[in-house]
Amino acid sequence: MDASEWFDDLARRVEERYERPRSPRELTVLFDPGCALCRRCCDWMKCQSTFVDLVFAPCTGSDARSRYGDLPWLGDELIVVGDRGEVWVGPAAFLTCLWALEDYREWSYRLAGPAFAPLAARFFHLISDRRRTLSAIFGPHDCRDGTCVKRS
Numbered sequence: 001m002d003a004s005e006w007f008d009d010l011a012r013r014v015e016e017r018y019e020r021p022r023s024p025r026e027l028t029v030l031f032d033p034g035c036a037l038c039r040r041c042c043d044w045m046k047c048q049s050t051f052v053d054l055v056f057a058p059c060t061g062s063d064a065r066s067r068y069g070d071l072p073w074l075g076d077e078l079i080v081v082g083d084r085g086e087v088w089v090g091p092a093a094f095l096t097c098l099w100a101l102e103d104y105r106e107w108s109y110r111l112a113g114p115a116f117a118p119l120a121a122r123f124f125h126l127i128s129d130r131r132r133t134l135s136a137i138f139g140p141h142d143c144r145d146g147t148c149v150k151r152s
Contacts, residue, residue: 028080
């Protein structure tokens with residue numbers, strides 16, 4: 001390879017690197033379909049204007065296990081997966097969901113900053129740890145061990 005080809009190759013690689021979008025174009029939100037609170041949150045997000053496409057997928061079932069089975073938090077935590085394989089879990093997933101919504105992106109930046117990040121994490125865990133109680137408000141479901149199922 002001569003110097004001219006080498007410079008052309010280098011220029012092409014630099015151009016590809018900087019023209020490639022840094023933000024995801026689609027986010028998959030893995031949620032517990034048996035949890036009334038989870039379903040309610042998904043329904044609310046579906047009604048919001050978004051900067052990126054949101055896809056909602058149940059974290060239970062063979063499809064989720066075959067596609068995301070290597071994620072250790074599957075079924076236990078809120079998980080958001082980006083279209084290039086990025087994964088956000090728990091409070092980070094919560095903030096990523098806010099980041100995707102037009103009316104809440106600014107709040108996601110504020111809540112992710114050093115002053116409010118601990119507060120956002122505590123808020124998320126407070127809601128997540130009490131989703132059994134909160135789900136009772138939204139529907140006849142029972143949550144045990146981080147997984148919610150319909151009551152008979």
